[in-house]
Amino acid sequence: QVQVVQSGAEVKQPGSSVKVSCKASGGTFKTSGFSWIRQAPGQGLEWMGGIIPISGSANVPQKYQDRVTISADESSSTVYMELSSLRSDDTAVYYCARGNGDFFQYWGQGTLVIVSS
Amino acid sequence: SYVLTQPPSVSVAPGKTAKITCGANNIGTRSVHWYQQKPGQAPVPVISYDSDRPSGIPERFSGSNSDNTATLAISRVEAGDEADYYCQVWDSASDLRVFGGGTKLTVL
Secondary structure (H helix, E strand, O other): OOEEEEOOOEEEOOOOOEEEEEEEEOOOHHHOEEEEEEEOOOOOOEEEEEEOHHHOOEEOOHHHOOOEEEEEEOOOOEEEEEEOOOOHHHOEEEEEEEEOOOOOOEEOOOEEEEEOO | OOOOEOOOEEEEOOOOOEEEEEEOOOHHHOOOEEEEEOOOOOOEEEEEOOOEOOOOOOOOEEEEEEOOEEEEEEOOOOHHHOEEEEEEEEEOOOOEEEEOOOEEEEEO
């Protein structure tokens, strides 16, 4: 059974960083595609970037290239997303989604990140 | 960048068919995926690659894609279908994944 389980909620100060984890089970980790998708309160879904662990490199939209780092640890079957220079408008639920190709077949439960002083 | 346009809301009576559109230039040449999201829950895929139903999705859900419009159809709508629905594609030119703005389906 394929699953992705994310780390718990975080409260962060403006200007700090947050690192969210996504632990995968089932299937073949290193050839699966993992993406990070965020949803601000009352808003839609926004793709923040993705990685295929075997490739070793992440694909991040230009909008986030200076603030988002996506990485994968094959030894623990875990993918990470680190967002730096946090602002209040980064307050959102962050989802990890897994699939092959461009289809997000399996979703994590979401991680709420609150940015507040 | 590639933009997907969805109507903000669609309303339908129980037992009728709801149609939610996703418009973009030549979207018919791309694979479109649809996700259902209920309040407080993670999205759930309901249609992949234009018209495939993932395991466990009722046959009432169907998809089509042609020219400049992709459509998610839900027949015999039930109260439990009330949710937000998002379309999504891969923009090969930019290698980015793109979501539509979402459509809130209300069952009257």
